[in-house]
Amino acid sequence: MASPTIEQVTAALATVNDPEIRRPITELDMIKGVDVSAEGSVTVxxxxxxxxxxxxxxxxxxxTAAVSKLPGVAGVQVDLDVMSEEQRQALQTKLRGGQAAKEIPFAKPNSLTRVYAVASGKGGVGKSSVTVNLAAAMAAQGRKVGVVDADIYGHSIPRMLGVTGRPTQVEQMIMPPNAHGVKVISIGMFTEGNSPVVWRGPMLHRALQQFLADVYWGDLDVLLMDLPPGTGDIAISVAQLLPSAEILVVTTPQQAAAEVAERAGAISAQTHQTVAGVIENMSYLPCPHCGEPVDVFGSGGGQTVADALTRTLGTSVPLLGQVPIDVRLREGGDEGNPIVLDAPDAPASKELRSIADKISGRAKSLRGRQLGLSPNRG
Incomplete structure (x- = not known):
C-alpha cells in the first residue's frame, strides 16, 4: 500500500483540536513540519x-491517533518543540481576532454572549451551588459556557466544578481550565493552598478586569459570574466593566434573607442593569416519609423579592424557579459533581435545568448594536 501524502497527513491533523484552545492545531500554526518516508513512517x-x-x-x-487512521501509515512519531516569543505573540493576536490590544469581548456592542451576574444579599444562600449547576446544565445542552469566580475572598467554584488543572499562560493570554464542558477561572487557581486573599478595591477591580480581558474564552453562548454577597466593590466593578450584564438574584424563602436579597437586586436601579429574575434556593424539604414539602426556612421569600424589585425597577422581574433542599446538591458541590449531571432525575436537578432553559433561551437585546442597515436611496 502506498504511503500517504503530506497533504493527506495535514488534512488528518486538521481534525486535531488543541485541548485548551479547542481549535484545530493547523489553524493555530502549531505544526512545525510533516515528513513521510517511503516505508510509510510519518514524523510530525x-x-x-x-x-x-x-x-x-x-x-x-x-x-498519533489521527494520523494512524490514514491508509499506508506504518508508524507515527511526534516531535515536540516550543513556540518562540514571536510565534506566541502572533497566536495571541490571532485568537483576539487580529486585535493585539486587550479588550473585554463581552463588553463590545456586537457581542452575542449572554452575561449573567449571580448575586445575593448575604452569604449561605447557595449562590455558588446555583451558578455551578446552571453552568453544567447549559453545557450539557450543548451550549458554550464560561464561569468567572468573581467571589475573590470566598472563591469556591473550582472545587464545586471539580476543576483540578491550572490555567496555562501564552504570552499575556490565559487559557482557562475546563470541567464538565465549562471553562472556569478563579483566583483560587493562582494562590497556594488555601491561602486567604487580602485585597482592597482597586486590586479587586484589576483582578476582575484580567479575568475578563486576559482569559481566552472563545465564542461563548453564556458567561456566568459568581459574585460575592452584597453590593460592594465587585458588584460596582461588574457594572462598570460589563454594563450589559444581567443580574440573577439568589435568595432563600426566609423573609429576613429576602429583605437583604432585595438590596442586591435594587443596585441595578443605580447601575442601569437589568435584573433577569430571582431564584429561590432551599425552597422546601420533601418529607422522606410522605413526600409533602416541609418549609424549613419559611416560604414566599423568592416571590417577595421578585415583587419588590418589580415595584422598585418599574419592570417585570420574574421568579425563575424554586430549588428544593437535597443533600445530593451539597455532596455534589463537595465532590465536584454537579447534581444536574450526577442525579438528573432529582427534583432539584429538574428545577435547575428548567431555570437554565429560561435564561439560556432569552433573546439577546439589540440595544446598542450595529445592525448594518443603510437608507434606501432607490
Missing part, C-alpha cells in the same frame, strides 16, 4: 505554546 513536528504545557501528552496522543 508540533509546536507547544509553552515549554511546560500540561497537555503535551494529550496532543501527542491525539496527533
Amino acid at each position: 513536528g508540533v509546536f507547544l505554546t509553552v515549554a511546560g504545557c500540561p497537555m503535551r501528552d494529550t496532543i501527542t496522543r491525539d496527533v
Whole structure:
C-alpha cells in the first residue's frame, strides 16, 4: 500500500483540536513540519505554546491517533518543540481576532454572549451551588459556557466544578481550565493552598478586569459570574466593566434573607442593569416519609423579592424557579459533581435545568448594536 501524502497527513491533523484552545492545531500554526518516508513512517513536528504545557501528552496522543487512521501509515512519531516569543505573540493576536490590544469581548456592542451576574444579599444562600449547576446544565445542552469566580475572598467554584488543572499562560493570554464542558477561572487557581486573599478595591477591580480581558474564552453562548454577597466593590466593578450584564438574584424563602436579597437586586436601579429574575434556593424539604414539602426556612421569600424589585425597577422581574433542599446538591458541590449531571432525575436537578432553559433561551437585546442597515436611496 502506498504511503500517504503530506497533504493527506495535514488534512488528518486538521481534525486535531488543541485541548485548551479547542481549535484545530493547523489553524493555530502549531505544526512545525510533516515528513513521510517511503516505508510509510510519518514524523510530525508540533509546536507547544509553552515549554511546560500540561497537555503535551494529550496532543501527542491525539496527533498519533489521527494520523494512524490514514491508509499506508506504518508508524507515527511526534516531535515536540516550543513556540518562540514571536510565534506566541502572533497566536495571541490571532485568537483576539487580529486585535493585539486587550479588550473585554463581552463588553463590545456586537457581542452575542449572554452575561449573567449571580448575586445575593448575604452569604449561605447557595449562590455558588446555583451558578455551578446552571453552568453544567447549559453545557450539557450543548451550549458554550464560561464561569468567572468573581467571589475573590470566598472563591469556591473550582472545587464545586471539580476543576483540578491550572490555567496555562501564552504570552499575556490565559487559557482557562475546563470541567464538565465549562471553562472556569478563579483566583483560587493562582494562590497556594488555601491561602486567604487580602485585597482592597482597586486590586479587586484589576483582578476582575484580567479575568475578563486576559482569559481566552472563545465564542461563548453564556458567561456566568459568581459574585460575592452584597453590593460592594465587585458588584460596582461588574457594572462598570460589563454594563450589559444581567443580574440573577439568589435568595432563600426566609423573609429576613429576602429583605437583604432585595438590596442586591435594587443596585441595578443605580447601575442601569437589568435584573433577569430571582431564584429561590432551599425552597422546601420533601418529607422522606410522605413526600409533602416541609418549609424549613419559611416560604414566599423568592416571590417577595421578585415583587419588590418589580415595584422598585418599574419592570417585570420574574421568579425563575424554586430549588428544593437535597443533600445530593451539597455532596455534589463537595465532590465536584454537579447534581444536574450526577442525579438528573432529582427534583432539584429538574428545577435547575428548567431555570437554565429560561435564561439560556432569552433573546439577546439589540440595544446598542450595529445592525448594518443603510437608507434606501432607490
